[in-house]
Amino acid sequence: MSKTSLALTLAAxxxxxxxxxxxxxxxxxxxxxxxxxxxxxxxxxxxxKLLEKHLxxxxxxxxxxxxxxxxxxxxxxxxxxxxxxxxxxxxxxxxYPLIVNGANFQKSGKNQSRLIMITGYNLKGTGNAxxxxxxxxxxxxxxxxxxQLSTPIGSAAWGMALKVLRDKGIYDKVEMLGQSPPVGVTxxxxxxxxxxxxxxxxxxxxxxxxxxxxxFDGSEAGIPTFHGTVVTKDFSDKYPxxxxxxxxxxxxxxxxxxxxxxxxxxKVSEWTGIEKEVLYLYFSKGGISTFEGSMKAQWVExxxxxxxxxxxxKEIPPLDFDKWVDASFVKAGFKAAGKDYDAxxxxxxxxxxxxxxxxxxxxxxxxxxxxxxxxxxxATAAVKEAAKAGKKVNATYVYDKATGLKxxxxxxxxxxxxxxxxxxxxxxxxDAFAAKAKGKLVSWGDITA
Amino acid sequence: xxxKTIEPGVTPPAQPPLQVVSPPRATPxxxxxxxxxxxEKLHGWAAFLAVVASPSxxxxxxxxxxxxxxxxLWWHLAVKYQLNVIVKFDNVSSPAEVWASFVKxxxxxxxxxHLFVSLQRIAIAYCFAVSIGIPLGLLMGRSRxxxxxxxxxxxxxxxxxxxxxxxxxxxxxxxEESSILYITFLGALFPIILNTVxxxxxxxxxxxxxxxxxxxxxxxxxxxxxxPAALPSIATGLSVGMGVxxxxxxxxxxxxxxxxxxxxxxxxxxxxxxxxxxxxxLSIGFLGTASTFAVTLATKPFLRWQARAR
Numbered sequence: 055m056s057k058t059s060l061a062l063t064l065a066a067x068x069x070x071x072x073x074x075x076x077x078x079x080x081x082x083x084x085x086x087x088x089x090x091x092x093x094x095x096x097x098x099x100x101x102x103k104l105l106e107k108h109l110x111x112x113x114x115x116x117x118x119x120x121x122x123x124x125x126x127x128x129x130x131x132x133x134x135x136x137x138x139x140x141x142x143x144x145x146x147x148x149x150y151p152l153i154v155n156g157a158n159f160q161k162s163g164k165n166q167s168r169l170i171m172i173t174g175y176n177l178k179g180t181g182n183a184x185x186x187x188x189x190x191x192x193x194x195x196x197x198x199x200x201x202q203l204s205t206p207i208g209s210a211a212w213g214m215a216l217k218v219l220r221d222k223g224i225y226d227k228v229e230m231l232g233q234s235p236p237v238g239v240t241x242x243x244x245x246x247x248x249x250x251x252x253x254x255x256x257x258x259x260x261x262x263x264x265x266x267x268x269x270f271d272g273s274e275a276g277i278p279t280f281h282g283t284v285v286t287k288d289f290s291d292k293y294p295x296x297x298x299x300x301x302x303x304x305x306x307x308x309x310x311x312x313x314x315x316x317x318x319x320x321k322v323s324e325w326t327g328i329e330k331e332v333l334y335l336y337f338s339k340g341g342i343s344t345f346e347g348s349m350k351a352q353w354v355e356x357x358x359x360x361x362x363x364x365x366x367x368k369e370i371p372p373l374d375f376d377k378w379v380d381a382s383f384v385k386a387g388f389k390a391a392g393k394d395y396d397a398x399x400x401x402x403x404x405x406x407x408x409x410x411x412x413x414x415x416x417x418x419x420x421x422x423x424x425x426x427x428x429x430x431x432x433a434t435a436a437v438k439e440a441a442k443a444g445k446k447v448n449a450t451y452v453y454d455k456a457t458g459l460k461x462x463x464x465x466x467x468x469x470x471x472x473x474x475x476x477x478x479x480x481x482x483x484x485d486a487f488a489a490k491a492k493g494k495l496v497s498w499g500d501i502t503a
Numbered sequence: 504x505x506x507k508t509i510e511p512g513v514t515p516p517a518q519p520p521l522q523v524v525s526p527p528r529a530t531p532x533x534x535x536x537x538x539x540x541x542x543e544k545l546h547g548w549a550a551f552l553a554v555v556a557s558p559s560x561x562x563x564x565x566x567x568x569x570x571x572x573x574x575x576l577w578w579h580l581a582v583k584y585q586l587n588v589i590v591k592f593d594n595v596s597s598p599a600e601v602w603a604s605f606v607k608x609x610x611x612x613x614x615x616x617h618l619f620v621s622l623q624r625i626a627i628a629y630c631f632a633v634s635i636g637i638p639l640g641l642l643m644g645r646s647r648x649x650x651x652x653x654x655x656x657x658x659x660x661x662x663x664x665x666x667x668x669x670x671x672x673x674x675x676x677x678x679e680e681s682s683i684l685y686i687t688f689l690g691a692l693f694p695i696i697l698n699t700v701x702x703x704x705x706x707x708x709x710x711x712x713x714x715x716x717x718x719x720x721x722x723x724x725x726x727x728x729x730x731p732a733a734l735p736s737i738a739t740g741l742s743v744g745m746g747v748x749x750x751x752x753x754x755x756x757x758x759x760x761x762x763x764x765x766x767x768x769x770x771x772x773x774x775x776x777x778x779x780x781x782x783x784x785l786s787i788g789f790l791g792t793a794s795t796f797a798v799t800l801a802t803k804p805f806l807r808w809q810a811r812a813r
Contacts, residue, residue, distance in 0.1 A: 131773045138594045138775070158775045162594055208773040231679075231761050232770055240673050368774050 078119040081105070081296060082142035084133030087126050087326040088235075090255040090336045091174030091181065091281035094307035094345050095146035095300075098318075100124045101325050104306050108299035115295065128235060129206060134158060137167065143289035144300060146173055148210045148253055148281045153361045154370060155284050156378045161371040166287040168380040171301050171347040171387075173308070175280035177404040179272030180342050180459055181254035182214040182279050187245045188267050193481045195270045199224045201248035204233035204241065213363055214275045215251040221275075242266045253279070254342070258332045261465045262449065268465065271479060273457060278356045290380075301347070301383040302390060308345035311337050316424060331418060331449035331462075340412040340453065341460050344403040348388065348395060349381035352402065405458035412453065415463070420446035430468070430475035437502045450498075452477035455487065468501060469493045475501065596777040601785075604778035618786065620762040621752060625794060628684045629748050632691035636744070637737060640699025645729065650700070661693040665754035673758060683755035683763075690751025691744040698740025702733030738802040745798045749791035764790070 085096020099105045100122075109120055125142060127133050130151025136142040138158065145155060145167075152169060159167040184203070186192045192201070195218055203219075205212045219225040233241065238250035243265040250266070260266030272279055283304065290297045311318040315337035322337075323330035336343045354375060364370040381399075388395035413426035415433035419440060427433040430452055440447050450463035455476045466477040467484035471493025478484035481495075488495050554562070575598050580586075582597040608614035643650040665686050672682035706729045714728050756765030768783030 129773070131775055134775050135772070139591070154775050164593060206773070207770050229761070232766065232773075233758075233760070236670070237673060237758055240670065241679075244674065246673075246677075246679070364774075368776075370774065 077117075078121055079115075079293065079296070080121045080123060081144070081300075082123040082125065082136070083144040083146070083300075084125045084127060084136055084142040085146040086128060086130070086133075088128060088255075088328055089148065089253065089281065090328070090333060091148070091279075091343055091345075092146040093173070093322055093326075094311060095144075095171075095173040095281075095283045095304045096124065096126070097322065097325050098307040098310065099300075099303050101321070102307065102310070104303040105300060108303045108306075110295040110299060113295075129209065130155070131208065137284070137286055138162065138165075140165070140286075140288075143286055145284050146281060147284070149279060149357060149360055150208060150210045150213050150364065152282055152284060153357060153364055153373060154208060157361070157364075157371045157373040159286070160373055160378070167284045167378070168287055168290060169282055169284050169349075169378055170290075170297065170380055171304060171384040172280050172282045172349065172353060173304060173347070174336075174343045174345045175278060175353070175402075176272070176343055177278050177352065177402050178457075179214060179275050179277050179279045180405075181336075182211045182251065182272035182275075183257035183268045184215060184218070184249050184251045184270040185242060185257045185260050185266035186249045186269050187242050187247075188265055189245065190248070190267070192249065192269055195219070195222055196224065197269075198249055199227040202229045202231060203249045203251060204231040204238050204247050205251035206234050206238070206253070207232040208364075208368065209253055210279050210360075211251040211253045211272075213360055214272050214277065214279075216363065216367065217275050217277065218270060239265075255328060255332050255336060258335055258342075258462070259328065261462050262329055262332050264464065268479060271457075271459065273459065277359060278352055280353055280356075282353075290383075294383075298383055298386060301387040305347055305384075305387050305391060308347060311345050315339070315341070334418065334424075334449075335451065335460055335462065338416075338451075338460070340405065340409065340458075346398070346403070347384045348399040349379060349384060350399055350402060354379055405453075405460070407453075407455060407458040409453070409458050414452070416451040418448040418450070420448050430477060431473075433463075434475070434501045441502070454479040454483075456480070456483040463498045466498060468496045468498065470496050470501070594777070596781055600778045601781045604776075605782045605785075608779075608782060614767070616762050617764050617767045618790070621756070621764040622790065622794075624680075624683060624687055624752060624755075624763065625745075625748055625790075628687035628752075629691050629745060631684075631688050632695055632744060632748070633741065636692050636695030636740070637699050640696045640737070640740070641703055641725075641730075641733070643696070644700045644703025644733065645725070654700075657693060657696055660689070661697075665690055665751035666757070669754065669758055672755070679758060679760070682758055683752070686755035686758075687748050687752045691748035694743040694747055695737075695740045698736050698743065699733060702736025702740075703729055705736060706732040734802075734805050738799070738806060741798050741802055742795050745795045746791055749787055749794070753787060 083096060083099070085100075086092045087097040105122060106120070109115075111118075123142070125133075125136065130145070130147030131154065133142060133145040133147055134151065134155040137145050137155065147155065156167055156169065159165060184195065184198075192198060198219075203215060205215050215230070216225070219228055219230075231247070233247070233250065235252050235256050238247065238252055239256055239260060241247040242250050242260055243263070249269070250260075251270075257266070257268055261268065283300070285297055285300070315334060319330040319333035319337050322328070322333050335341055337345075357379075358375060361370065361373055361375075365372070385395045388398060414429045415427045416424050417427065417433050417436055417440075418424045422445075425436065427436065433450060433452070437447055437450060452461055452463050452466055453459065454461055454466070455478055457479065459479055461477060461479055463477070466479060467481050469476045469478065469484050469488045469491065471488065471491035475496075476487060476493075478487065484495055487493070555566070579598050581592040582595055585591075585593040587593060639653065643653055668686050668689065669682075672685050673679075676682040676685055710728050710732070711724055714724050719727070752763070753765035753768065756763035757769050760766040764783055764786050768780055768787070771777075771779035771783060
């Protein structure tokens with residue numbers, strides 16, 4: 055550090071500490087408690103009071119009073135609106151809304167926003183999905199030709215739906231409607247819409263409630279999906295230590311989920327109303343999301359792709375990614391935690407078929423918690439036994455043999471071949487496997503009856 | 504007309520402003536005096552103000568347009584100099600930006616579809632509201648029993664905002680379109696009912712008794728006394744109902760969509776496109792004003808008797 059900058063820093067510190075004595079610093083955080091990938095950056099911080107633990111209390115912050123304002127939304131754009139209005143400093147949102155945020159801040163030519171960390175991700179894009187009413191005769195995207203598909207416009211699910219319809223060449227044949235998650239979920243339950251594309255965790259919520267069935271998983275589109283935190287540049291220039299505290303606290307929240315997914319799912323469910331069985335599907339080992347904050351090259355690539363789509367379809371202004379993506383805080387956070395950022399940023403967790411490091415099935419008993427099984431057969435036996443004893447089973451989890459994706463058993467397709475059971479997310483895959491292995495297609499209801 | 508006679512510039516010298524007092528005898532001196540007392544020709548600001556204050560329809564329209572122009576100028580300046588006094592203008596789109604996106608929308612086809620779909624929804628929902636609201640209001644106004652049965656519903660349901668209806672409207676109605684129409688219909692319905700009831704109840708009892716003593720039957724009294732007396736109030740209800748229908752429509756169009764000016768505005772919000780949001784807002788404002796005006800025009804013939812009575 056040069057002499058002048060040292061002097062300036064000291065002067066700033068002194069001036070800061072003089073001011074700080076009476077200063078109340080308001081920290082506004084806009085989050086989405088019902089959107090699973092964002093929970094470490096919002097609702098967990100709020101409920102476990104993690105941010106308070108990390109906020110700076112010395113130097114220019116000595117004696118400063120903090121006023122934490124958590125605002126809960128069901129989608130990203132209203133948070134961006136609040137941030138542009140200068141009412142919130144931090145915003146946690148999904149990939150597409152993040153871009154809309156960055157691009158609009160940049161366009162304003164005044165205050166800017168910075169993407170500082172990732173709160174949760176899935177490399178292949180699971181989390182977004184297209185769901186049909188459970189009794190629908192539609193089993194693949196191709197069958198949607200001539201039908202209606204609703205999705206929250208401008209969301210990650212919308213981007214995925216656009217891509218898949220284009221890829222399959224049926225973009226002109228599907229009528230696309232804008233519907234927010236609560237509206238779409240109700241319409242699926244009421245059988246009033248042919249299909250609904252939504253982001254995490256709504257597809258799994260519909261599956262768990264038994265109202266909807268996935269016909270397309272985001273992983274098939276092959277574009278990562280993730281949520282992250284943006285902060286206004288004004289705020290991060292003025293209070294970099296607070297931004298660092300936020301990043302460190304969010305990393306602690308992420309570690310909290312990983313350490314005990316059952317506890318995390320139960321608690322977050324109490325706070326948000328999303329079913330704990332659905333949250334466990336996301337939180338658990340081998341589950342849908344990984345809660346790790348590093349700024350991987352894949353994320354930036356995906357954001358650039360998403361931006362291209364938004365610019366083309368909805369005329370979103372340009373975005374200078376080099377300025378907007380700022381990994382310095384998350385790097386410092388890993389360093390402070392004694393972890394090797396450079397190594398972590400290069401590794402990415404993803405599901406793979408027939409992963410032997412994971413149990414074949416997990417059963418969540420209402421009393422007794424989660425038990426793991428080496429084969430689906432064993433799990434079905436346990437479920438049958440529980441039914442006989444009048445014990446309630448909350449949920450059973452299996453893995454898609456085609457992709458390794460974790461699934462609820464009640465929506466999976468099973469193939470019985472050579473005395474073994476295999477699970478599939480999609481009927482097409484199950485049919486193909488059954489033909490190959492000379493097995494027969496069975497449902498969860500059949501094998502647990 | 505009275506206003507005109509006290510206007511100094513236009514008072515004909517031969518006609519004294521008030522004829523109640525007997526005029527002085529028209530001696531040549533008196534005429535001369537009168538002529539001398541005629542106001543001098545106005546100059547400068549005074550002349551300008553006289554023109555500005557002129558009650559001619561042309562001037563009134565000029566003033567209205569001027570008011571809008573001043574508003575737009577103020578908006579432009581507030582954005583340009585980033586006014587920040589309680590309300591902040593630093594991220595608000597300028598009138599030029601809004602105009603640019605408006606022109607862009609006009610050049611596309613889809614915007615007209617949005618407008619058309621909304622107008623169509625308003626027309627349908629409003630027709631239902633009128634054909635249910637007016638008869639119901641008349642019955643409630645004349646019958647205490649019907650009033651007692653219906654009024655509690657009106658009073659309880661009326662304060663519920665349109666957005667609060669969204670979840671139930673989706674559940675209850677078979678299609679998206681019918682949910683939207685229902686929400687719009689509710690918005691229009693209550694002002695129409697309440698104003699109709701008020702109009703009926705305001706009928707002077709003296710007139711009713713007079714008609715009855717002249718041998719009019721119940722139906723005749725209703726047709727010739729109550730209905731005409733209630734018409735002005737019903738007309739007010741129809742105008743207010745149209746206004747409320749428009750802002751309920753916006754809530755309804757959030758439910759679904761593809762088309763509709765409310766949907767257009769809502770989608771623009773989700774992509775943080777402020778100019779488009781303002782285009783949507785102003786379109787709703789203009790369409791709302793135009794349709795309220797249309798209602799006023801349509802009800803005018805029914806109110807003619809009232810103008811004669813004055």
